[in-house]
Amino acid sequence: MVGEYNNCNDATTITRVYKPDVVLMDIDMPGESGINGVRYVKEARPQTSVIMYTVFEDDEKLFQCLCSGANGYLLKQTPPQKLFDGIQEVIAGGSPMSPVIARKVLNSFQHGKSNKYFLSSREIEVLQLLIKGYSAKMIAADLNISFDTARSHLKNIYQKLHVNSGKEAIGKALGEHIV
Amino acid sequence: MVGEYNNCNDATTITRVYKPDVVLMDIDMPGESGINGVRYVKEARPQTSVIMYTVFEDDEKLFQCLCSGANGYLLKQTPPQKLFDGIQEVIAGGSPMSPVIARKVLNSFQHGKSNKYFLSSREIEVLQLLIKGYSAKMIAADLNISFDTARSHLKNIYQKLHVNSGKEAIGKALGEHIV
DNA sequence: TTATTACTCACTCAAATGAGGGATTGACAC
DNA sequence: GTGTCAATCCCTCATTTGAGTGAGTAATAA
Numbered sequence: 001m002v003g004e005y006n007n008c009n010d011a012t013t014i015t016r017v018y019k020p021d022v023v024l025m026d027i028d029m030p031g032e033s034g035i036n037g038v039r040y041v042k043e044a045r046p047q048t049s050v051i052m053y054t055v056f057e058d059d060e061k062l063f064q065c066l067c068s069g070a071n072g073y074l075l076k077q078t079p080p081q082k083l084f085d086g087i088q089e090v091i092a093g094g095s096p097m098s099p100v101i102a103r104k105v106l107n108s109f110q111h112g113k114s115n116k117y118f119l120s121s122r123e124i125e126v127l128q129l130l131i132k133g134y135s136a137k138m139i140a141a142d143l144n145i146s147f148d149t150a151r152s153h154l155k156n157i158y159q160k161l162h163v164n165s166g167k168e169a170i171g172k173a174l175g176e177h178i179v
Numbered sequence: 180m181v182g183e184y185n186n187c188n189d190a191t192t193i194t195r196v197y198k199p200d201v202v203l204m205d206i207d208m209p210g211e212s213g214i215n216g217v218r219y220v221k222e223a224r225p226q227t228s229v230i231m232y233t234v235f236e237d238d239e240k241l242f243q244c245l246c247s248g249a250n251g252y253l254l255k256q257t258p259p260q261k262l263f264d265g266i267q268e269v270i271a272g273g274s275p276m277s278p279v280i281a282r283k284v285l286n287s288f289q290h291g292k293s294n295k296y297f298l299s300s301r302e303i304e305v306l307q308l309l310i311k312g313y314s315a316k317m318i319a320a321d322l323n324i325s326f327d328t329a330r331s332h333l334k335n336i337y338q339k340l341h342v343n344s345g346k347e348a349i350g351k352a353l354g355e356h357i358v
Numbered sequence: 359t360t361a362t363t364a365c366t367c368a369c370t371c372a373a374a375t376g377a378g379g380g381a382t383t384g385a386c387a388c
Numbered sequence: 389g390t391g392t393c394a395a396t397c398c399c400t401c402a403t404t405t406g407a408g409t410g411a412g413t414a415a416t417a418a
Contacts, residue, residue: 066285070285071282071285072285089278092278093278093279093282094277094278094279094281094282095276095278095281095282095284095285096278096281097274097276097281098273099268099271099272099273099274099275100272100273102273102274102275102276102281103250103272103273103274105274105284105285106245106249106250106251106274106284120363120364120365121364122364122365123364130346131350132350133342133343133344133346133347133350133351135344135404135405136404136405137404145365145366145367146366146367146368147367148366148367148368148369149365149366149367149368151405151406152365152366152367152368153365153366154405154406155406155407155408156364158406163312164312164406164407165312165314165374165405165406166346166405166406167309167312167345167346167349168312170346170349170350170353171310171311171312171349171353172312174349174350174353174354175353299393299394299395300394301394301395302394314373314374314375315374315375316374324395324396324397325396325397325398326397327396327397327398327399328395328396328397328398330375330376331395331396331397331398332395332396333375333376334376334377335394337376343376343377344375344376344404345375345376
């Protein structure tokens with residue numbers, strides 16, 4: 001145990017000086033958020049494992065932490081023995097997660113194909129080609145339909161997605177995992 | 180224990196008939212792959228929890244399983260007690276994962292920002308606006324530069340990304356996690 | 359039967375785009 | 389002090405695109 005702090009403002013230098021094997025990081029702290037804290041620690045010393053240890057099971061915060069490089073995510077309700085297990089596990093190269101968190105993480109892989117904009121199957125075909133970078137002309141050739149029909153489909157897709165251009169449609173489709 | 184099968188060809192009907200709480204699913208089986216097996220079970224009865232139980236720790240297979248809806252992923256080297264724990268955990272709404280798997284899953288969140296195409300910081304700014312669906316004119320306004328400069332940046336970006344249109348650039352940028 | 363919907367095709371027009379050319383400035387490296 | 393490069397700006401041209409409007413057919417639902 002090399003230290004204990006009530007904020008992570010000096011996380012970079014502390015990490016450089018003490019070279020900890022494991023850091024337990026809270027999210028809600030005075031000053032800098034623990035989400036940035038993860039980043040500081042990881043940038044200062046990538047080998048250091050960071051376990052988020054917090055009350056939050058908020059989706060947005062969770063994914064920000066994971067994207068920032070956290071190696072584990074335990075809720076504060078975790079019994080002490082499980083916390084020790086988690087620390088051992090992260091040293092051994094694992095990624096301890098509270099059950100609820102693990103479920104959220106896996107769920108994030110399964111968000112695919114919502115189609116909440118009610119695109120027809122033909123429209124989905126067209127959208128997929130559009131995402132591949134095809135022009136209206138190429139889409140028409142690929143689907144053996146006329147140029148104007150392809151454009152017609154595109155216009156309908158834009159309407160359903162509430163966008164005004166192919167670029168926006170691609171951004172929305174990829175961003176919201178529509179296809 | 181309602182059944183045990185050496186393939187998952189009839190997974191749909193079996194699931195409908197026996198309504199299992201939990202399914203342990205292997206990947207490598209005669210006939211249909213367990214990756215499709217997950218899908219069959221989940222489509223037949225979404226409430227049924229599926230734990231992958233296999234020797235594979237292959238990245239590609241892992242992510243296919245997760246995307247297909249698996250609720251857990253335990254390696255066959257898992258000690259029996261941990262396997263029982265995992266079954267309890269999945270029933271309680273958790274997602275049991277072997278440490279190696281958990282680590283791979285978390286790593287998949289951290290693949291961001293490669294910039295293997297050596298975009299300048301200004302070009303990244305422009306690309307981010309492009310992805311938001313901005314036109315050249317809007318990008319120019321947003322960055323307080325002239326219309327032609329914005330177009331100039333866009334052309335350079337397209338060259339670096341080896342694409343010929345904004346749509347392709349967006350697809351590539353989002354697909355390869357460049358930004 | 360009537361409506362609705364998906365899919366198909368056509369035409370027009372103004373605006374945006376991609377591709378080509380060239381030019382200046384300032385910073386930084388060798 | 390020469391060279392490189394990012395960033396800025398300008399011009400032209402053919403093509404593509406988005407938006408508007410209309411219309412025919414086939415399948416499905418009310």
